[in-house]
Amino acid sequence: MNRRTILCWERSGNRTAASGQVLLQGVVSMVKTHVQDLASMGQPLSLSALIARAMARISGWVRRTLAPRSPYRVGDAVVAEDPFNGRREGIVVSRRGPSVGVGTAAGIYYVDHRLLKRQD
Numbered sequence: 001m002n003r004r005t006i007l008c009w010e011r012s013g014n015r016t017a018a019s020g021q022v023l024l025q026g027v028v029s030m031v032k033t034h035v036q037d038l039a040s041m042g043q044p045l046s047l048s049a050l051i052a053r054a055m056a057r058i059s060g061w062v063r064r065t066l067a068p069r070s071p072y073r074v075g076d077a078v079v080a081e082d083p084f085n086g087r088r089e090g091i092v093v094s095r096r097g098p099s100v101g102v103g104t105a106a107g108i109y110y111v112d113h114r115l116l117k118r119q120d
Contacts, residue, residue, distance in 0.1 A: 069098075069113075073092065074094065076118065077089075078090065078091070078092055078102060080115055082115055088106075089104065090105075099112060
């Protein structure tokens with residue numbers, strides 16, 4: 001018996017302690033004061049729901065894996081040759097899918113990774 005059990009034993013006088021322990025003739029047993037509601041433990045899943053969830057997870061993984069990625073890393077020095085906004089030299093500061101954030105002296109510009117070239 002640990003210290004708390006002994007203290008409950010002394011206070012209870014072989015009766016039920018306030019903490020839910022039933023103390024009878026030196027035997028300590030735990031009594032649950034409440035039972036967890038089965039509805040809060042989650043809903044049962046059907047086989048079709050499990051298959052649908054697995055297929056969604058797999059298709060998301062395939063979509064992310066086969067998506068176009070930028071070959072440039074954060075910190076690479078690049079030149080952005082945009083046909084509408086001209087040439088911008090800077091450093092890659094962020095990557096979001098096919099877009100790359102190029103930090104220049106004038107600010108950060110987001111361009112498609114296909115418009116970038118490494119600086120010489």
